[in-house]
Amino acid sequence: MVTVWCPDWPVVAAGVAGGVPAVVLHANRVVARSPAAAAEGVTIGQRRREAQQCCPDAALLDHDPDRDARAFEPVVRAIGRFAPRLDVVEPGWLCVAARGPSRYFGGDEALARQLVDAVHGEAGALATGVGVGIADGRFAAAVAARRAGRVAMVVAPGGTPAFLAALPVAWLHVVGEVDPELVGLFARLGLARLGDLAALPEGDVLARFGPAGRHAHRLAAGLDERPAGGAEPPPERRVQQTFDDPVVALDPLVFTGKHLADRLVAGLSGEGRVCTRLVVTAETEHGERTERAWYRAAGMSAPAMVERVRWQLDAWMASGELSAGIVLLRLAPDEVRGDDGDQVRLWGGPSAADERAARAVARLAGMVGDQGVLVPAWRGGRMPGDRYGWVPASTTDLTDADDTAERLRPRPLDGPVTPGGRGAGATIGRAGPWPGALPAPAPAVVPAAARTVDLLDADGRAGAVSGRGELSAPPAALVVAGRSAQAVVGWAGPWPLDERWWDPRRHRRLARLQVVTADGAAHLVLAEHHTWWIAATYG
């Protein structure tokens, strides 16, 4: 197995020269950075703010997997010419079966040079640091590719366990798609190196950590040449769709691909299996064909399959070699393995909906500006509209549970979660005292600016609240500008509030009333600066 790895491919795909500092962001986190930015200390996984602190003049780019795939397509094609059995894991990372081409070129090193030349031939000088790793298994080859320098790293046949033994367990997460929490657990239990993990008996690892742990154990021991419990899937598992009218647009094809992928995944999961290697084929009316194998160690979910179909078709259609519409789309699972439920995280982790929302937020912020897309953040206060403020969504990572918890502290998820609402006690109770705040329910309509109103007593005179917090006379009518007077059928208060008396700029001294009018509306009415205002409506 040979792995070719182009580091920070998204930056290369964006066309950024190596000397220019640039950072590709997705959901507020760094996904890839140019060598110049890396030299300043930007690492993958950092938050945007931290990256900007390290390197203030880095250009910020949006994560665009379609662009990455389109840019990687010529590289794949070039390599496919002399190494036909290849599969792509993601743009920037592909695997090739080594034996045949290696013999043809006269050795592993020669093959590695061919591969690097092919990459440079298509991507040009932008692609720096291309690594080639050759080893017996996929995992070892991928690790070797990442550790290779200018010369390819070749692990001798049979030397894979020894090669892996000295490496830290973090590689399982970086390359092997193992849950980072599990890797963290290994580290905390003292299994700092892959060799430590591989030394444990497989049965014990399975018993303690479950199937995910066993998968990690096999990777660490270098036993992943053949997927555990894998078998050739019967050809009936292939799904395909032929089109009577040739299709020239990408979206209907992806839509069809989604249906095919759903069917395929449903069929495989019915047998308790998941696809690790998928071959996507498309043919045009004139016989032009694209066929590409995609590999993913953790198994592909339907959205992952659709994403790869989109990448492949988009790149193929953009390459300009089509002369007719597409009449056939086929998905064939090439390798399957037992489904351990690895894909479904039992707790935590962003879901597909979370990622989709985060992407939409990024796009919307580009359309309406950063201040146009807001998320709630806890501030604390007594007046409606004070407890929660709004902050731009681009300053937070919506998919990160810790970030969100921090933003919305105190967490309103404590206490019994009833379907009809968490109830009054939950948010307020955990918030700390805030004496003087009104009890629940909170008003649903809180305009940005309070409106002046007239609160009249039975004689038609404006009511007033004395310094002692006593109303001059019971209110009888509420008059909002531009509307007819409403009779007051119920009221409560006044509750005086003297906030921040020590801060002359932010000092507020007011009295609050809850007023219910004849039309059934309830308002929170304030007396401040000798005027009456509607602060909020219980709509």
Added chain:
Amino acid sequence: MDLAAAVAPTTLARQRTLPVVDALQPLLPEGGLARGRTVACRGVAATSLTLALSAAAADAGAWLAVVDVPWLGVEAAAELGVPLERLVRVEAADTLSWADLVAAVLDGFELVVTRVPRRVGAGVLRRVQSRIQSREGVLLAVGDPGPLGADVVIEASTPVWEGVEQGAGHLRGRRVTVVSSGRRIPRPRRAELWLPGPDGVVAAVDPAAVPEPVLRSVG
């Protein structure tokens, strides 16, 4: 295999309707928010109703976008059961029309709460409607749906607030009569609901329950 289907976690994405709280289920034709549909909430409790409708679905994992509703009370939303970690507010900008904005929001969010502007072109509306259907989202309109037209219109009327008298007590809960009607509902359905109830929960009114007395200080 049916066993696999039974054991597999039911993701929201596979379901045709999004869940709603028990009290509101009888008002909707499918017992939930059918994907690709528009629901409008009118009347005196429009905002609260809209939030209550979206709460269960957002709790189950759907993301909620509030477009052009600047008066939204976040605390009220939280009390009605909307998980704030999946709430995003989008404000209109001069550069973009309402319809384009809603269409862009529907790309990423399954639940969209918005108010419909009074003057919108028919072609524009058709585009928004087809986008709602193709993205399989749900549009909840606060107030009159206007020219957009809603599949279900829910109106709350005759609100009665409990807990407040002449100078005593504080607002505790509100009883409303909620009527749902529309294209999908041949005979209008009604329900008496607490919106919100004294314990903060949206629930059906129990006719046999005795209202809590309002305490008044006498000395």
